Amino acid sequence: MSRRERYREEVRQEAKAHAMAQLAENGPGGISVNSIAHRMGLSGPALYRYFPSRDALLTELISEAYQDLAETLESTAAEHRAAEPVVALTAMAMAFREWALAGPQRYLLLFGTPVPGYAAPAETIAAAQRALLAFAQVLERLPAPACPVDESFGQWLTDRGVGVAPSAFRQAVVGWSRMHGLLSLELTGQFALMGFDVAQLYRDAVKSVLNG
Amino acid sequence: MSRRERYREEVRQEAKAHAMAQLAENGPGGISVNSIAHRMGLSGPALYRYFPSRDALLTELISEAYQDLAETLESTAAEHRAAEPVVALTAMAMAFREWALAGPQRYLLLFGTPVPGYAAPAETIAAAQRALLAFAQVLERLPAPACPVDESFGQWLTDRGVGVAPSAFRQAVVGWSRMHGLLSLELTGQFALMGFDVAQLYRDAVKSVLNG
DNA sequence: TCGCAAAGTTAGAAGCTCTAACGCAAGCTT
DNA sequence: AAGCTTGCGTTAGAGCTTCTAACTTTGCGA
Numbered sequence: 001m002s003r004r005e006r007y008r009e010e011v012r013q014e015a016k017a018h019a020m021a022q023l024a025e026n027g028p029g030g031i032s033v034n035s036i037a038h039r040m041g042l043s044g045p046a047l048y049r050y051f052p053s054r055d056a057l058l059t060e061l062i063s064e065a066y067q068d069l070a071e072t073l074e075s076t077a078a079e080h081r082a083a084e085p086v087v088a089l090t091a092m093a094m095a096f097r098e099w100a101l102a103g104p105q106r107y108l109l110l111f112g113t114p115v116p117g118y119a120a121p122a123e124t125i126a127a128a129q130r131a132l133l134a135f136a137q138v139l140e141r142l143p144a145p146a147c148p149v150d151e152s153f154g155q156w157l158t159d160r161g162v163g164v165a166p167s168a169f170r171q172a173v174v175g176w177s178r179m180h181g182l183l184s185l186e187l188t189g190q191f192a193l194m195g196f197d198v199a200q201l202y203r204d205a206v207k208s209v210l211n212g
Numbered sequence: 213m214s215r216r217e218r219y220r221e222e223v224r225q226e227a228k229a230h231a232m233a234q235l236a237e238n239g240p241g242g243i244s245v246n247s248i249a250h251r252m253g254l255s256g257p258a259l260y261r262y263f264p265s266r267d268a269l270l271t272e273l274i275s276e277a278y279q280d281l282a283e284t285l286e287s288t289a290a291e292h293r294a295a296e297p298v299v300a301l302t303a304m305a306m307a308f309r310e311w312a313l314a315g316p317q318r319y320l321l322l323f324g325t326p327v328p329g330y331a332a333p334a335e336t337i338a339a340a341q342r343a344l345l346a347f348a349q350v351l352e353r354l355p356a357p358a359c360p361v362d363e364s365f366g367q368w369l370t371d372r373g374v375g376v377a378p379s380a381f382r383q384a385v386v387g388w389s390r391m392h393g394l395l396s397l398e399l400t401g402q403f404a405l406m407g408f409d410v411a412q413l414y415r416d417a418v419k420s421v422l423n424g
Numbered sequence: 425t426c427g428c429a430a431a432g433t434t435a436g437a438a439g440c441t442c443t444a445a446c447g448c449a450a451g452c453t454t
Numbered sequence: 455a456a457g458c459t460t461g462c463g464t465t466a467g468a469g470c471t472t473c474t475a476a477c478t479t480t481g482c483g484a
Binding site for chain 3: 254255
């Protein structure tokens, strides 16, 4: 990589770091290309040499967050490769929760309100699938539940040549939805002041997925 | 109500209707006081006689949406007052889903990304509690599950003098989180192109809550 | 009929995204 | 090494936004 390219990459990284800080502070609407540029000692439009638009910057943040999430889950799975599937899955679920709590607005950037009509780039979709399949692959090592699985679950898997049992995939979707349900309500403050132990509820939810 | 007040109320309603249309079309960020005013044949700042700020308008939309949701659930519960609890709860869950699908952006206005530090007015919180308690009250008529319930669930109920069994309340929270998990992922397009039957998954989720 | 309050207007400040036009500096090519 | 090209920064400015200030008109109530 040339000197120019390296410097360019540094500027891009710094801009994205500022964007993430603004995201954490004021939500997606609080991210301003202008103010990021000024905070970097640049004049307003200078950053448009690095990002074609504000939307493109946001899209990149989303994509990187997904990559980060997928890597977190995959590395947790790898760490527990030798362990019981139940142990590995529990660790992954807890890692997911930690990841969410570490950056609530980053989580909501992925799973909160999208702009209607927003189409994620292929890269982002791929990372999302990696995250989901990380769960499915470990779930596959579990004794399959007896209940019959809707055939539509297998279709998608065979279409893209993923070697995962439909029942495991279904279980991954169900588990994901239960984890997300609790995390989302917790992060958006819907449980505020209700005083119960959300972490305990989360652990119970994870167990409920694993024990049928 | 005087002629003046009635007209004022009409203008407010019309403005909110336009706001909801803009919400559906472009998300929360697409709601513009300016453009609403122009669309109503008014000049920009005129609407500020009716709403103190854009945020106040948004807050009012949120509050009304919550009221509407609570009323929907309560009336569904009332319609099934004589029915088996399981039937009533299933109907309420389906009504919840229908309500969400009828206005995805309205749903996400309540349960999507909030602006950090946003504090809902008491009115809104009350409506949210009504919605949750509507489920809890019917769940109470169900045979209580054997598992012990964390005492922290009872605390909140006794604090505000709600006569609901802690176990029913806990079940309502769990059920709510499972429904929301699936609805949220569906509405934000995370299941896009995966091709399985989300409605079926939702029905299964409802059953899983009711049958332990 | 008079007066006051409500509701509209325009002007304008401050912010945003993003384009256009221009200058300088660095790097690649000849 | 000289020159050309490309990249990066600038300012100016269009057009949008929220929202305040000041002024005018309108209409209700006494």
